[in-house]
Amino acid sequence: MITVNAMGDNCPIPVIKTKKAMQALTGAETIEVLVDNEIAVQNVSKMAASAGGQLSSEKLGEGEYKITIRMEGAPVSEGRAEESCMPDARDNTVVVVASDRMGEGNDELGKVLIKGFIFAVTQLDTLPKAMLFYNGGATLTTEGSDSLEDLKSLEAQGVEILTCGTCLDYYGLKDKLAVGSVTNMYSIVETMANAEKILRP
Numbered sequence: 001m002i003t004v005n006a007m008g009d010n011c012p013i014p015v016i017k018t019k020k021a022m023q024a025l026t027g028a029e030t031i032e033v034l035v036d037n038e039i040a041v042q043n044v045s046k047m048a049a050s051a052g053g054q055l056s057s058e059k060l061g062e063g064e065y066k067i068t069i070r071m072e073g074a075p076v077s078e079g080r081a082e083e084s085c086m087p088d089a090r091d092n093t094v095v096v097v098a099s100d101r102m103g104e105g106n107d108e109l110g111k112v113l114i115k116g117f118i119f120a121v122t123q124l125d126t127l128p129k130a131m132l133f134y135n136g137g138a139t140l141t142t143e144g145s146d147s148l149e150d151l152k153s154l155e156a157q158g159v160e161i162l163t164c165g166t167c168l169d170y171y172g173l174k175d176k177l178a179v180g181s182v183t184n185m186y187s188i189v190e191t192m193a194n195a196e197k198i199l200r201p
Helices: 013-023 038-050 107-122 135-141 148-156 165-170 185-193
Strands: 002-005 029-035 054-061 064-071 093-097 130-133 160-164 181-183 197-199
Touching: 002 013, 013 029, 013 038, 013 064, 029 038, 038 054, 038 064, 038 148, 054 148, 064 148, 093 107, 093 185, 107 148, 130 135, 130 185, 135 148, 135 160, 135 165, 148 160, 160 165, 160 185, 165 181, 181 185
Parallel strands: 002 029, 093 130, 093 197, 130 160, 160 181
Antiparallel strands: 029 064, 054 064
């Protein structure tokens, strides 16, 4: 494990430090990058993905984020990494998830589809401002969910992950929330009302 400490560094320093660590690899290795803001998470993640890295990211605390990059070796291409400071890759889109499955029909297929849907959100060029989870969708943000890694990655990049508290209580999951924060119906309605666009799986 190689650790790149970019806490307190302004863009594009976190990207440059990570790129140098990647270029110095002599074999398969995992690089852990520590940064203190969401934009750095977005920029480092974009560069690492373009270099062939398998990555995940999560918010460790206020002003503390970790990006984990798994590389099979140094990047093959010597193409220039994106070292410029990219703007915030979020817009005022809200994703609303009301079930732990997607579509109607086979339940197992529906669960596979919702997992794929959430992963697809992580791959958008422009991320949503927030994701709202209620009713059966509330189970996706709790311990044991197959989508936790993707949701933690989105949270680390500044996407608000909000889960209905009434729904968590109903399903007995209030103490099992594993990503994001608890919200209420007023905030859910307000977030949806102020959104420029709403996506529903």
